Amino acid sequence: MLTMLEEVVLLAVDEMSGGLRSTREFGTAYALVGAVLFDLALAGKIDTDTEDIQIVDRTPTGNATLDHVLDAVARHPHISTVRQWIEEIFQRRRDLEGEALRSLMAQGILRHEKTKRLWIIDVERFPLVNNKPQQHVKMRLAQAILTDIIPDTHDIMLVSIAEACGLLGFVVSDAQLSARRQRIQTLCGLETISRKVTAAIADLDATMRQAMTKVV
Amino acid sequence: MIEVTEQTRSGWCVLGVSGRADAETAAELESRLRGAVENHPQVAVDFSALAYISSAGIRAVLQAARAAQEGKVEFAVCAPSAPVRKVFDMSGLDHILTIHGELPC
Numbered sequence: 001m002l003t004m005l006e007e008v009v010l011l012a013v014d015e016m017s018g019g020l021r022s023t024r025e026f027g028t029a030y031a032l033v034g035a036v037l038f039d040l041a042l043a044g045k046i047d048t049d050t051e052d053i054q055i056v057d058r059t060p061t062g063n064a065t066l067d068h069v070l071d072a073v074a075r076h077p078h079i080s081t082v083r084q085w086i087e088e089i090f091q092r093r094r095d096l097e098g099e100a101l102r103s104l105m106a107q108g109i110l111r112h113e114k115t116k117r118l119w120i121i122d123v124e125r126f127p128l129v130n131n132k133p134q135q136h137v138k139m140r141l142a143q144a145i146l147t148d149i150i151p152d153t154h155d156i157m158l159v160s161i162a163e164a165c166g167l168l169g170f171v172v173s174d175a176q177l178s179a180r181r182q183r184i185q186t187l188c189g190l191e192t193i194s195r196k197v198t199a200a201i202a203d204l205d206a207t208m209r210q211a212m213t214k215v216v
Numbered sequence: 217m218i219e220v221t222e223q224t225r226s227g228w229c230v231l232g233v234s235g236r237a238d239a240e241t242a243a244e245l246e247s248r249l250r251g252a253v254e255n256h257p258q259v260a261v262d263f264s265a266l267a268y269i270s271s272a273g274i275r276a277v278l279q280a281a282r283a284a285q286e287g288k289v290e291f292a293v294c295a296p297s298a299p300v301r302k303v304f305d306m307s308g309l310d311h312i313l314t315i316h317g318e319l320p321c
Contacts, residue, residue: 041271047239048271050306056239150282150312153275186311190278192271195306 002107003063004042004157005035007137009100010109011167015134018113018127020097021170027201031164032096033089034197036069037082038157041193045070048192052080065099082196090200101126109133141171144187145180151187159187160194164201217241220248226321228292229256234265237273245273249280253289260319264295269303281313294319 002010008031012021022028037053040046043061047054058074060067069089073079079088104110105126113125128134137158144151144159145168151159162168163184168177177184188194218241221232229252237245252259261277263269269277277293284291294316296304304315 044239049268050303054239054270150278150285152282153278156278186308189308190274190312191307 002104002133002137003035003039003066003100004154004161005032005039005065005096006100006104007133007158008032008035008161008165008167009097010104010134011137011141011162011170012165013110013126013128013134015128015131018110018125020124020126021167027204028165029096030086030090030197030200030204031161032100033086034164034193035157035161036066036089036096037085037193038161038191039063039066040070040073042154042157046073048082050192051082053082053085065096065103082192083200086193086196086200138171141168145172145184146176148183156187156190157194159184160191160197163188164194164197218245220245222248222252224256225319228258228260228319228321230260230262230319230321232262232265234267236268236270237266237276238268238270239272242270242272242276246276246279249276250283253280253284253287253291256289258290258292258320259284260292260294260316260321262294262319263300264297266297266300269300274303274307274309277309278312292316292320 014021037046041048043066045055045057045061047056053073055074058070061070072089073085076088079085101110105112109128109130110126111129113127115123117123140155141159141162144155168184188198218233218235218237223230231248231252233245235241249261281291293313295318296315304310309315
């Protein structure tokens with residue numbers, strides 16, 4: 001079974017070219033931190049209330065990426081809120097995307113291609129070797145968005161992270177996204193982690209806009 | 217700690233939940249709610265004595281509500297205490313579930 005981090009990164013792979021879709025560079029990094037926190041919550045290692053994170057179980061999960069973050073959270077008990085943790089992990093983040101890509105390759109879902117453009121520029125691609133896991137992720141997301149069925153909690157988390165990464169437009173059409181905007185907002189608001197990720201991205205966007213205004 | 221009581225009233229299976237619904241108790245809460253959903257056509261969950269609910273507790277309620285929807289069981293979340301109501305409001309849970317101010321029976 002794939003982790004939430006792996007599912008989101010897999011969703012970002014263009015099924016035709018193997019290129020990685022990136023719509024919001026720093027926003028995506030925040031969202032991937034959220035995905036790791038969700039993975040830890042699903043593994044029963046952390047719990048959250050409306051503001052704070054509590055560590056429930058410090059024993060390792062066996063997944064190096066998750067255990068690195070769990071260890072960091074456990075070593076800094078003075079940082080207690082979800083928002084502080086998102087910022088802390090964001091600042092000291094390792095290459096979460098790269099770690100997920102390597103895991104997906106090890107599982108035989110992707111392969112790595114490195115080519116040159118204009119003989120100089122390295123171009124990396126990750127073509128699908130097995131497209132079923134990506135299709136499965138897309139199908140679950142589409143069902144969560146387009147129907148009124150109560151989704152599995154894992155899929156609620158996945159919708160919120162995919163939305164924060166700007167990836168839902170690769171799952172359903174623009175018209176469907178527009179028609180189901182209220183449903184998406186509802187699903188994104190259910191979890192404290194996704195609400196705080198959204199707030200972090202909004203603050204980042206505001207800072208960037210302010211910086212651009214000063215430059216202009 | 218969580219305590220779940222069960223009684224039948226006017227055709228409804230009424231579960232009274234007290235204590236804390238968090239990562240430690242969420243599995244037990246989900247199991248009790250799902251058990252009721254599997255055996256009764258109408259299930260009401262009384263949260264008036266629940267002191268605290270975390271994200272793990274909300275997930276337990278959502279999973280049970282999902283099972284109820286799949287089984288065409290009427291599932292009513294009722295009378296949340298003030299701290300639980302606050303969490304429900306912040307998460308927008310009432311957009312997914314119907315939350316009743318009082319028990320239906």
